[in-house]
Structure formats: C-alpha cells, structure tokens
Amino acid sequence: MPRLRVRDTLTQRKVAVTPRPRKPVTMYVCGVTPYDSGHMGHAFTFSIFDVLVRYLEANGVRVRYVQNVTDVDDPLFERARRDDIDWRELADRETKVHIRDMTVLGWRAPDFMPRVSEEIPRILSAAAKLKASRHAYQTDALYFDTHTYRGYGRLSHRTRRSMIRKLREEDLLGRVGPDAKRDALDFPLWRASKPGEPAWPSRFGDGRPGWHIECSVMAMRYLGPQIDIHGGGRDLIFSHHESERAQSESLTGDAPFARAWVHTGMVRYNGRKMSKSLGNLVKVSQALQRAPAAAVRLYLVSHRYRRDWNFDWNALARAARFVERMRKFLADDAREGKRGAVPGRALMAEFNRALADDLDTPRAVRALRAALRQKDAAAVRAMRDVLIGTASLT
Numbered sequence: 001m002p003r004l005r006v007r008d009t010l011t012q013r014k015v016a017v018t019p020r021p022r023k024p025v026t027m028y029v030c031g032v033t034p035y036d037s038g039h040m041g042h043a044f045t046f047s048i049f050d051v052l053v054r055y056l057e058a059n060g061v062r063v064r065y066v067q068n069v070t071d072v073d074d075p076l077f078e079r080a081r082r083d084d085i086d087w088r089e090l091a092d093r094e095t096k097v098h099i100r101d102m103t104v105l106g107w108r109a110p111d112f113m114p115r116v117s118e119e120i121p122r123i124l125s126a127a128a129k130l131k132a133s134r135h136a137y138q139t140d141a142l143y144f145d146t147h148t149y150r151g152y153g154r155l156s157h158r159t160r161r162s163m164i165r166k167l168r169e170e171d172l173l174g175r176v177g178p179d180a181k182r183d184a185l186d187f188p189l190w191r192a193s194k195p196g197e198p199a200w201p202s203r204f205g206d207g208r209p210g211w212h213i214e215c216s217v218m219a220m221r222y223l224g225p226q227i228d229i230h231g232g233g234r235d236l237i238f239s240h241h242e243s244e245r246a247q248s249e250s251l252t253g254d255a256p257f258a259r260a261w262v263h264t265g266m267v268r269y270n271g272r273k274m275s276k277s278l279g280n281l282v283k284v285s286q287a288l289q290r291a292p293a294a295a296v297r298l299y300l301v302s303h304r305y306r307r308d309w310n311f312d313w314n315a316l317a318r319a320a321r322f323v324e325r326m327r328k329f330l331a332d333d334a335r336e337g338k339r340g341a342v343p344g345r346a347l348m349a350e351f352n353r354a355l356a357d358d359l360d361t362p363r364a365v366r367a368l369r370a371a372l373r374q375k376d377a378a379a380v381r382a383m384r385d386v387l388i389g390t391a392s393l394t
C-alpha cells in the first residue's frame, strides 16, 4: 500500500500517517451538536473521514476512531427552549438521526461516540489540573489563559485581530474586565449555567463546561495524550481546534497533540454556505428521497475534501445514473458466478495512489469509473467498498 499522506493544517504540508509499532492509527473527528438533523455539510465531512478509515483498513492498518457528540452546547439549549422540549430528549433524538443518516450512507461506525454530558467528571479534573498548573484562572468563570501557551493562533494562521473578529462574529467574544476575562482570546473551561440549562456541581461553582475542553478530554481518554489525525470541518479551526490544541498540550506537556490536523471544506447551496441561519440546508433525508444512498455518498466523495463546493441536484442525478450502471454490472457478474477473481493490478494501484495522495477522492472515483469500463468486477467491488462503504446501490 502506498503510504498515506494528508495535508496538515498546522504545518500546511503533507505529512505521512504512519502507525506506530503495534498501535492502531488513532483518529478523532469533531462530531455534531445534536439539535438539527444532519445536512449535506455534515454528511460530506463524515463520509470523507469514512473513506480515510476504510482505505487504511482495506490495506490492513488498524484504526481507532472517536467521534464525539456535543450534547452540552448553547445552540442545543436555545433550540430546546424554543421548542419547549427537554434538552436531553432533543439531543437523543437528533443523535439518532445523525447515526441513522450516516449508517444509511454506509459508514464504518466510530469505535466510540462519547457524549459531553457523560464525561463531566473527567472534564472537571482536566480543568482542575489546568488551574493547578496556572494555565487557568477563575473570575466569573474558569478561563484558559492563552498567554501561558506559546503559539496560540498558529494552527489557524490568524493574527490576533482576525481571531478577535471571528470570535465577535460567532458571538463568542465575551467580556474583558477585572471580574471577567483578562484577555479577549481567553476562553471558558467551566462557566455558570443560565436558567433552564443543566448545571453540574463543581469546585468552580455549579455550571457546565465551555465548548473546547470536552474534545481535549475525550480525545485523550479514548486515544491517549497524542493522536495521529484530528479532523473536522474547516469552520472549527478557529476557535475550537486552536483552543483544543492549546489546552491539550498544556495539560500533558506533550506536543504535538495531533500529528495531522485535517479539515474539510464547506458545502454551499445556491452559492452560499449551507447553514441553519440562512435556511438553505439540504438534509440527508431530502437527498435520499431522490437518489439511492450509494449515489448520495458517491456524489459527496467525488469532491476534493479541502475545497468548498456547491451542492447541485443535477450532479446528484448523474451520480445516481452511474451507480445504477454499476449495480447492473455487479448483479450480472454475480449471476455469472465469477466471484473471487483478483482485481486488476494497474487499476488498484492507481486507486490506492489516488487516496494515498492526500485522499484524492475525485481521482479515486475516476479509477472506479475506469474499472467499470474495463468490466473488472473485483476491482469495482474493492473500490466501491472504500468509497461508498455499505451504502445501498438501490
């Protein structure tokens, strides 16, 4: 197998993903905040990381994969209040929708899907450790002191001004003052809950965790102090991953926390980023009404993972026609009983080279098309298993 190289957001270089002796490749991908059922942007990110897992596993590399569920978060509580529903009920329901969507889209489920609400004691002990080592201070909340970490801003390649601007845009800036943050870039590790929100007792006062600490804690609990791949959508680079990196390395003293930071692009619809606030979401369930799951999945992974792209129904219909040709071909081949043939070496070499080169899925999809043209059923099956997983062809 050609050695997998992925582009690392921190160094802006392609880095090799090499399993350490007798260890699986460890991967942590930031999952959903379960308050609105999954749209194509989510499905794109998780399908891309699924191709990564399946590529490694198809080549005999073990993978240990964690994807968290952020069930303690502002937008979730706001939605629960708006709809007059218990936040736990909303989170449970929407987590199920997410898992159902991704199961239909053929993923190899993560090994662990921890929820923030179940990790509170570990989050509190990490917060206490950061306070004891003077990386955190307490005023109206417990804040991480970004001045104690060299290189805050390096992952996102942003200036201080640009970081502050993004915090303001996302309504995360908060207040600087003697009874609040010392610096605009500091962020809460633990804070008081608003009325109606869950609150857990702690030595820092009853309250709940800030956004970023959960991922440091869960990544370390399930994967250890240093991980091979940390993934997520590009919108998470700042402030979420920037902060996660600072906390994690401050907690353990081990750097790097992640050997490769891998980020996926945004999916647009009608020219604008799909987002709840713009009301231009295409949900997975809507796409599945118009095309087989394998077509939706193939359409998603036919895009280069780092680029932004525009969702287009006509392109989905073209993917569906291709999947139908593939289905017919595989059904005819199965009837003729030629299973067990060895896939063509040149075809598979091209397919593996494509994915090894920073997960070039569009090129891998072209290899799949070539395998179908050459009527190489074994190659079509092998490539389908990696690109589409277990998604249904009908």
Ligand SMILES: [Zn+2]
Residues within 6 Å of the ligand: 029, 030, 031, 215, 240
């Ligand atoms: Zn995260």
